[in-house]
Amino acid sequence: MKVGIVGCGLIGCKRAKTLNGAELVICADSNGLRAKSLANQHVGCLSSDNWQEVINHPEVSMVIIATHHALLPEVSFAAVNAKKHVLVEKPGACHAADLEPVIKAAKINNVLVHVGFNHRYHRSFRKAKSLVDEGALGELMFIRARYGHGGRIGYDKEWRAVKELSGGGELIDQGMHLIDLARWFLGDFINVDGFAHTYFWDMPVDDNGFMLLRTKNDQTAFLHASSSEWKNLFSFEIYGKHGKIALDGLGGSYGVERITFYKMLPEMGPPETTSWEYPMGDNSWEVEFQEFLEDIKLHRQPSANLKDAQAALSIVETIYKESNK
Numbered sequence: 199m200k201v202g203i204v205g206c207g208l209i210g211c212k213r214a215k216t217l218n219g220a221e222l223v224i225c226a227d228s229n230g231l232r233a234k235s236l237a238n239q240h241v242g243c244l245s246s247d248n249w250q251e252v253i254n255h256p257e258v259s260m261v262i263i264a265t266h267h268a269l270l271p272e273v274s275f276a277a278v279n280a281k282k283h284v285l286v287e288k289p290g291a292c293h294a295a296d297l298e299p300v301i302k303a304a305k306i307n308n309v310l311v312h313v314g315f316n317h318r319y320h321r322s323f324r325k326a327k328s329l330v331d332e333g334a335l336g337e338l339m340f341i342r343a344r345y346g347h348g349g350r351i352g353y354d355k356e357w358r359a360v361k362e363l364s365g366g367g368e369l370i371d372q373g374m375h376l377i378d379l380a381r382w383f384l385g386d387f388i389n390v391d392g393f394a395h396t397y398f399w400d401m402p403v404d405d406n407g408f409m410l411l412r413t414k415n416d417q418t419a420f421l422h423a424s425s426s427e428w429k430n431l432f433s434f435e436i437y438g439k440h441g442k443i444a445l446d447g448l449g450g451s452y453g454v455e456r457i458t459f460y461k462m463l464p465e466m467g468p469p470e471t472t473s474w475e476y477p478m479g480d481n482s483w484e485v486e487f488q489e490f491l492e493d494i495k496l497h498r499q500p501s502a503n504l505k506d507a508q509a510a511l512s513i514v515e516t517i518y519k520e521s522n523k
Contacts, residue, residue: 199491202226202252202282204273205264206236209287209314213262214240216483218491220260226252249273253280260494263287264314266363267370271296278304278311283494285487287314289374290507292365294515301504312490312500313507315378319482319489322445322457323379325474326436329459330383335438340418341380343434345372346427347451349399353425359401366523369394369407370514373423376434377510378502380411380419383436386509387411387419392517398426404523411513441469449480 199220203210206227214222214236222240227233230247237245246252249269252261253276261277263270263286271291277284278300290313291297304311317323329335357363358371369392381387389412394404409421432452434445442460447453455476460469493500517523 199260199494200257201260201262202255202258203236203262203264204249204252205262205287206232207264210262210264211236212483213264213285213487216487218484218488220487220491223257224252224255250276253277253282258282260285266357267292267365268363271300274300274311275303278307278309281307281309283309283490284311285314285490286311288316288378288507289365289370289511289514290504291511292370294508294511297504297508297511301508304504310490310493310497310500311504312486312493313502313504314486315375315502315506316482316486317375317379317448318382318502319486320448320455320480321476321482322447322455322474324485325457326443326445327382329443330436330438334441334459334461335436335443336440337438338384338417339437339439340420341383341434341436342420343376343380344422344424344427345376345432345434346422346424347372347430348428349405349425354399354401359399359403361403364403366514366518367394367396367401367403367407368405368423368425369409369517369523370511371423372425373407373409373421373514374510376421376423377409377411377419377513378506379434380421381506381509384413384417384419386413387513388414390513390516392513392520394517394521394523404518404521407514407517409513409517449476455480 203225224244226246233245237243260283392409405425411419430451436443458473
């Protein structure tokens with residue numbers, strides 16, 4: 199598999215380090231020096247300040263797209279029309295409707311598109327999904343989750359604070375991960391309530407997003423994404439009729455990745471408790487990319503796909519509309 203990367207910032211460079219044997223042959227960034235810096239780390243890799251050169255490269259069969267949000271659907275559309283498989287970072291677009299042409303073009307050109315909902319591939323979430331799928335929690339009732347960071351000096355001057363480039367603030371950024379993970383466990387949400395607001399940062403986009411989402415069976419997700427958390431935090435709790443799973447930390451500044459299973463006993467009272475910790479390095483990027491390689495080999499629809507991105511974006515758009523954001 200020969201790969202091209204569009205967008206050579208933090209995430210593009212991280213993707214380049216986790217290609218599982220695939221070959222990076224060309225990368226592009228509007229900042230040509232940044233593209234050249236990444237290319238120099240890979241023997242024979244070309245660099246460009248024009249993303250179309252990646253799309254048109256005859257050897258490239260997969261394009262990884264890690265640009266600002268507003269450019270994601272345009273590059274994705276061009277790539278699938280060039281019959282390239284695509285790994286596009288979340289949220290995939292600023293608006294759900296922007297993904298419809300990409301979905302149609304991918305089907306016409308018989309190529310696959312994976313959306314980078316990377317958190318699904320953390321060790322703790324893979325363990326949690328296994329426990330839920332084997333029925334350890336029984337029927338699921340609700341999810342409670344928080345995801346937050348404290349920003350940094352100048353955060354309100356970065357591209358994420360420019361609505362035309364980002365589509366919004368914290369809700370469309372880390373909030374998308376929370377929505378996707380909640381949908382992964384509970385399914386589609388048909389009732390959406392929430393509020394997005396700017397409390398601290400001097401920027402036109404939101405720094406906090408609050409969500410109350412319900413499925414047709416009233417399974418509920420109560421989610422909060424924040425960029426005024428101050429101490430980085432990740433907490434995701436899944437409640438079923440037979441017990442609870444608590445996931446904490448993502449490694450690094452978010453703390454050691456940990457999952458705890460609280461199994462309800464017949465007599466109730468204090469639950470039987472089992473914990474797993476993952477202090478080793480995060481391998482979610484490698485696992486995610488390997489799964490996409492297998493999807494391509496088997497011509498299997500990716501589990502994290504454009505329809506998932508559309509569904510999550512629709513929730514974000516509903517809350518932004520209600521909040522006048």
